[in-house]
Amino acid sequence: MPHDASVSIRPPVLSPRMRRVLISVVLAAVCAVWIYPLLWMVSASLKDNAAIFANEGLIPERPSFENYVRAWKEANIGSYFFNTVFVTVGSVILVTIASSMMGYVLGRRRFVGRGLIFALIAFTIFVPQGYTIIPVFDLLTRMGLGQSLWGVMLATCGGSFVIFVLLFAGYFSQIPNELEEAAKMDGVSFIKTFWFVMLPLARPIVVTVVVMQTLYAWNDFLLPLVVTLANPSIRTLSVGVYAFRGENFIDWGGMTAASTISILPVVILFLFLQRYFIDGLAGAVKG
Amino acid sequence: MSDLTVPACLTRRLGARIWNSRVDYLFLVPGMLIFGAFILYPIFAAEYFSLLNWSGFDSNAQFVGLANYMELLQDPFFWNAFGRSFLFTLSTVPAQMFISLIIAIILNNKLLKLSALFRTMIFLPVVTPVAVIGIVMTIMLSPFNGPINMAILDSGLLSRPLDFLGDPDLVLSTLAAIYVWKWVGVTMVYWLAALQTVPAELYEACKLDGVKGWQVTLYVIMPMIMPFAIVIALISAISALNVFPLIMSMTQGGPYFASEVMEVYIFRYAFATAGAIPRLGYASAAGVFFGLAIMSLTILQVLAVRHLRNREKPNAA
Numbered sequence: 001m002p003h004d005a006s007v008s009i010r011p012p013v014l015s016p017r018m019r020r021v022l023i024s025v026v027l028a029a030v031c032a033v034w035i036y037p038l039l040w041m042v043s044a045s046l047k048d049n050a051a052i053f054a055n056e057g058l059i060p061e062r063p064s065f066e067n068y069v070r071a072w073k074e075a076n077i078g079s080y081f082f083n084t085v086f087v088t089v090g091s092v093i094l095v096t097i098a099s100s101m102m103g104y105v106l107g108r109r110r111f112v113g114r115g116l117i118f119a120l121i122a123f124t125i126f127v128p129q130g131y132t133i134i135p136v137f138d139l140l141t142r143m144g145l146g147q148s149l150w151g152v153m154l155a156t157c158g159g160s161f162v163i164f165v166l167l168f169a170g171y172f173s174q175i176p177n178e179l180e181e182a183a184k185m186d187g188v189s190f191i192k193t194f195w196f197v198m199l200p201l202a203r204p205i206v207v208t209v210v211v212m213q214t215l216y217a218w219n220d221f222l223l224p225l226v227v228t229l230a231n232p233s234i235r236t237l238s239v240g241v242y243a244f245r246g247e248n249f250i251d252w253g254g255m256t257a258a259s260t261i262s263i264l265p266v267v268i269l270f271l272f273l274q275r276y277f278i279d280g281l282a283g284a285v286k287g
Numbered sequence: 288m289s290d291l292t293v294p295a296c297l298t299r300r301l302g303a304r305i306w307n308s309r310v311d312y313l314f315l316v317p318g319m320l321i322f323g324a325f326i327l328y329p330i331f332a333a334e335y336f337s338l339l340n341w342s343g344f345d346s347n348a349q350f351v352g353l354a355n356y357m358e359l360l361q362d363p364f365f366w367n368a369f370g371r372s373f374l375f376t377l378s379t380v381p382a383q384m385f386i387s388l389i390i391a392i393i394l395n396n397k398l399l400k401l402s403a404l405f406r407t408m409i410f411l412p413v414v415t416p417v418a419v420i421g422i423v424m425t426i427m428l429s430p431f432n433g434p435i436n437m438a439i440l441d442s443g444l445l446s447r448p449l450d451f452l453g454d455p456d457l458v459l460s461t462l463a464a465i466y467v468w469k470w471v472g473v474t475m476v477y478w479l480a481a482l483q484t485v486p487a488e489l490y491e492a493c494k495l496d497g498v499k500g501w502q503v504t505l506y507v508i509m510p511m512i513m514p515f516a517i518v519i520a521l522i523s524a525i526s527a528l529n530v531f532p533l534i535m536s537m538t539q540g541g542p543y544f545a546s547e548v549m550e551v552y553i554f555r556y557a558f559a560t561a562g563a564i565p566r567l568g569y570a571s572a573a574g575v576f577f578g579l580a581i582m583s584l585t586i587l588q589v590l591a592v593r594h595l596r597n598r599e600k601p602n603a604a
Contacts, residue, residue: 020398124327
């Protein structure tokens with residue numbers, strides 16, 4: 001083989017395997033620095049306030065969960081946690097159902113007004129949140145939801161909704177017609193075809209939307225901050241942690257414990273779904 | 288289309304067509320409710336609000352025409368915040384895209400056993416709420432006993448600690464660095480998704496032809512994923528204009544307004560008035576002006592891309 005000959009003229013300095021090991025070691029070092037702030041946070045949450053700045057290293061000498069108990073009960077992080085879960089789960093369900101239905105119709109069906117809807121979507125896709133926050137809050141107030149968790153949940157649905165609709169529309173438009181026609185021949189209704197045939201096919205996009213909306217809702221700050229300004233009991237974790245810092249700025253142990261509580265669920269979710277998430281995005285990007 | 292311009296038979300046919308696709312419209316209802324209420328309506332309402340002198344949500348609003356805009360254009364704080372938002376975007380987006388591309392290319396190697404673990408670690412800051420990052424980074428960067436300043440002092444590079452968040456000259460660069468650190472993971476995932484579209488046979492073919500790894504990356508893979516770069520740049524630029532949470536949780540726009548970007552300015556006038564009367568109309572005017580500026584830039588960018596593509600086509604054919 002001529003190719004092998006050309007390689008053997010100049011043997012590489014490192015074997016491919018050695019090179020991979022070297023890359024892994026460098027990457028491990030980079031990653032350790034990368035997540036050092038978060039490691040420090042978890043470590044501090046297990047120490048008492050005196051030990052945090054005592055320079056005793058990342059692994060606590062006498063680990064205790066006292067900070068967690070204090071944060072959960074006294075700082076209301078427990079109730080903020082459930083508020084955030086409510087907002088996140090509610091908006092994920094609503095957004096997934098609404099965007100998949102809308103994307104399905106826009107991607108596969110032809111009807112009067114389809115072009116107009118696409119034009120409106122393109123027009124709104126790059127509007128920053130600062131632009132819309134005042135009318136959104138005003139609208140929620142008029143609906144009587146200006147100081148309620150339902151208001152936060154509903155308005156959080158708007159976050160990346162347009163992008164999700166486009167993802168679904170792109171994916172559904174590539175699916176061949178035969179399946180739908182077969183379902184029609186068997187007398188399966190439009191709604192049932194969507195729910196039992198088409199939606200399961202779009203699983204990569206569903207996962208992508210669920211992960212992206214979860215990240216968005218869990219991280220959202222401006223809207224929950226504005227809605228909960230006058231009603232602290234319905235704060236979400238982001239706002240709660242932010243407020244906790246303003247009120248107890250010397251309790252580093254409690255603060256880091258509250259912070260750890262607020263990142264744990266999303267980290268776990270991402271660990272389980274990351275492969276589907278990247279595959280789903282790749283599928284969406286191809287379309 | 289109004290009935291006046293359309294002949295009767297056509298409207299009847301139009302009506303029939305609409306009636307035939309009634310199930311389609313039914314499917315659109317939930318989505319259109321969300322889209323209309325929280326995306327479309329606010330865009331138009333903000334424009335109307337910006338013409339009002341309006342202090343609160345239940346008090347009477349007074350129509351003042353373009354007065355808010357006139358005042359806005361004369362406020363140096365507005366222009367500073369406006370410029371800062373764009374400066375922030377222009378400095379973070381290229382850095383974010385470049386760093387994440389390199390990480391993605393390295394992690395895309397299927398033979399790298401720990402690649403999933405590294406990917407997760409790079410992604411961790413993305414799933415960390417900004418309020419948490421605000422707390423942790425304030426400690427990390429503290430000029431008193433923060434780990435980063437300790438490291439700088441120990442290495443002997445500087446004799447005095449840097450006040451990263453308290454120095455008006457440093458604060459925006461510091462926030463930009465934290466921003467890039469937080470969001471590189473997302474851009475990395477976009478790049479990884481783009482890299483997955485490169486067929487595996489291509490790598491095999493290059494390997495058989497004895498092409499070196501970095502040459503494959505530069506001359507084969509890069510041109511293939513470049514179309515995605517435009518989309519990724521656009522998404523990253525828009526997200527970089529939404530830095531409000533990070534700045535609120537770290538500096539609240541300070542010190543001396545040195546990190547006040549557009550959304551912080553809007554928030555200050557509309558919600559965080561600290562005793563003064565809220566000025567929702569004025570804040571809306573700032574939002575509309577900013578939004579229109581972004582929209583026109585986006586349109587310009589899209590036109591530029593289309594122009595480039597059209598120029599390329601004859602060559603390719």
